[in-house]
Amino acid sequence: xxxxxxxxxxxxxxxxxxxxxxxxxxxxxxxxxxxxxxxxxxxxxxxxxxxxxxxxxxxxxxxxxxxxxxxxxxxxxxxxxxxxxxxxxxxxxxxxxxxxxxxxxxxxxxxxx
Amino acid sequence: xxxxxxxxxxxxxxxxxxxxxxxxxxxxxxxxxxxxxxxxxxxxxxxxxxxxxxxxxxxxxxxxxxxxxxxxxxxxxxxxxxxxxxxxxxxxxxxxxxxxxxxxxxxxxxxxxxxxxxxxxxxxxxxxxxxxxxxxxxxxxxxxxxxxxxxxxxxxxxxxxxxxxxxxxxxxxxxxxxxxxxxxxxxxxxxxxxxxxxxxxxxxxxxxxxxxxxxxxxxxxxxxxxxxxxxxxxxxxxxxxxxxxxxxxxxxxxxxxxxxxxxxxxxxxxxxxxxxxxxxxxxxxxxxxxxxxxxxxxxxxxxxxxxxxxxxxxxxxxxxxxxxxxxxxxxxxxxxxxx
Amino acid sequence: xxxxxxxxxxxxxxxxxxxxxxxxxxxxxxxxxxxxxxxxxxxxxxxxxxxxxxxxxxxxxxxxxxxxxxxxxxxxxxxxxxxxxxx
Numbered sequence: 001x002x003x004x005x006x007x008x009x010x011x012x013x014x015x016x017x018x019x020x021x022x023x024x025x026x027x028x029x030x031x032x033x034x035x036x037x038x039x040x041x042x043x044x045x046x047x048x049x050x051x052x053x054x055x056x057x058x059x060x061x062x063x064x065x066x067x068x069x070x071x072x073x074x075x076x077x078x079x080x081x082x083x084x085x086x087x088x089x090x091x092x093x094x095x096x097x098x099x100x101x102x103x104x105x106x107x108x109x110x111x112x113x
Numbered sequence: 114x115x116x117x118x119x120x121x122x123x124x125x126x127x128x129x130x131x132x133x134x135x136x137x138x139x140x141x142x143x144x145x146x147x148x149x150x151x152x153x154x155x156x157x158x159x160x161x162x163x164x165x166x167x168x169x170x171x172x173x174x175x176x177x178x179x180x181x182x183x184x185x186x187x188x189x190x191x192x193x194x195x196x197x198x199x200x201x202x203x204x205x206x207x208x209x210x211x212x213x214x215x216x217x218x219x220x221x222x223x224x225x226x227x228x229x230x231x232x233x234x235x236x237x238x239x240x241x242x243x244x245x246x247x248x249x250x251x252x253x254x255x256x257x258x259x260x261x262x263x264x265x266x267x268x269x270x271x272x273x274x275x276x277x278x279x280x281x282x283x284x285x286x287x288x289x290x291x292x293x294x295x296x297x298x299x300x301x302x303x304x305x306x307x308x309x310x311x312x313x314x315x316x317x318x319x320x321x322x323x324x325x326x327x328x329x330x331x332x333x334x335x336x337x338x339x340x341x342x343x344x345x346x347x348x349x350x351x352x353x354x355x356x357x358x359x360x361x362x363x364x365x366x367x368x369x370x371x372x373x374x375x376x377x378x379x380x381x382x383x384x385x386x387x388x389x390x391x392x393x394x395x396x397x398x399x400x401x402x403x404x405x406x407x408x409x410x411x412x413x414x415x416x417x418x419x420x421x422x423x424x425x426x427x428x429x430x431x432x433x434x435x436x437x438x439x440x441x442x443x444x445x446x447x448x449x450x451x452x
Numbered sequence: 453x454x455x456x457x458x459x460x461x462x463x464x465x466x467x468x469x470x471x472x473x474x475x476x477x478x479x480x481x482x483x484x485x486x487x488x489x490x491x492x493x494x495x496x497x498x499x500x501x502x503x504x505x506x507x508x509x510x511x512x513x514x515x516x517x518x519x520x521x522x523x524x525x526x527x528x529x530x531x532x533x534x535x536x537x538x539x
Binding site: 256347 | 517518
């Protein structure tokens with residue numbers, strides 16, 4: 001019974017995490033502007049990895065492996081948002097028109113020429 | 114006659130006599146006179162003839178000089194057009210010959226090697242079987258790979274560490290920008306720094322805050338991998354790379370000024386020197402004898418304990434320090450040309 | 453040779469081809485990072501975790517960072533805004 005519960009929880013978390021990652025990848029290719037793409041990539045990446053690793057933690061054979069996986073989750077939750085913040089700040093720094101151009105107009109401009 | 118006279122006037126004895134007779138003022142006047150005197154034609158015929166002769170010889174001399182220069186120019190022109198073509202053709206031929214030679218020798222070596230996966234070769238049965246069966250009791254390391262690369266094949270690992278050190282030295286020679294003697298930065302360095310920081314957010318608070326938390330954890334993880342190298346997967350190379358990644362994160366977050374407080378050229382030099390020389394000295398007797406697995410005098414300890422495996426853990430630490438310093442100095446030199 | 457081995461090897465070949473065939477240097481560099489990561493997983497499957505750790509730290513981490521710095525120094529990284537300005 002407990003094994004079945006563990007199996008169902010693991011598969012549920014893994015599949016939902018993979019679906020979130022797939023969504024983020026689709027968003028990455030669908031959007032045109034840098035900030036939008038970064039938004040999709042960063043959010044989906046963080047949440048999807050969280051779900052996948054929680055699934056793996058539940059299915060871990062050992063308490064130490066589970067603790068290591070929790071440490072990996074903490075590390076990724078530190079590293080991933082900071083890196084996406086840096087990308088966003090870089091875009092804001094080097095592009096002076098990032099506020100004037102709404103994403104849709106910008107996308108239209110990119111297609112026009 | 115006139116030559117001798119002018120010669121006589123410029124000799125030290127004559128100058129001394131003049132000074133003795135008339136004092137310093139005469140010499141000064143003479144110098145001023147010499148400087149302000151314009152060329153005037155000599156008056157008597159003999160001097161004029163001599164002057165003409167001198168002019169003729171000087172013209173001839175100039176002509177020969179010009180001819181020589183012309184020859185030189187022709188030679189340069191030859192070097193510029195045909196010589197360059199010949200040299201480039203020579204380069205191509207030499208490169209092709211060298212490539213063909215390399216290919217030939219490598220193919221020859223490969224042809225002489227035993228077939229891949231051949232069960233009859235000693236490398237596939239005797240050596241690996243001995244490593245697997247006797248590795249634990251001879252080296253005392255639970256991780257057989259660490260026992261192999263730091264005990265049986267320690268010479269290879271010394272060569273790898275030395276190659277890293279040589280590569281760091283070469284990068285240092287090629288990319289380093291020297292400062293002035295009083296320590297102020299050169300124009301080139303300022304230009305490199307501004308070019309480097311052009312598109313980069315400076316002193317980002319979020320990055321600094323997360324680096325404050327993450328850097329010690331990364332260091333701790335790298336140190337764990339190095340110290341645990343003989344018990345679990347890992348070792349000097351991977352642990353050193355992780356520590357250098359932490360150093361690079363610190364450098365990116367806080368800039369060169371803060372990182373320069375604890376890591377300078379002196380640190381790099383001394384750490385590399387002590388690590389490599391410790392490694393070489395610790396294993397020198399084995400290298401010299403060509404025999405592996407000589408008793409080092411350090412007890413092997415119980416397998417699985419952290420203080421076991423004899424020399425493997427200190428050697429892991431040495432390799433890890435070399436790798437960490439090398440990777441960090443690569444990054445710093447690539448970015449700014451200095452530490 | 454399970455399904456995941458075959459999939460990983462296929463992705464490895466695709467990445468190796470893409471590194472050499474892409475025009476943009478930045479793209480090929482990122483594909484190279486993916487190549488290193490897949491290679492690390494393959495080392496893990498081949499039961500050599502030492503090499504896997506080293507590959508992940510050196511191949512995917514530090515080498516790519518050094519390549520990025522080099523590309524930035526030779527001004528080979530060009531974003532969309534630069535291309536628009538050139539047009």
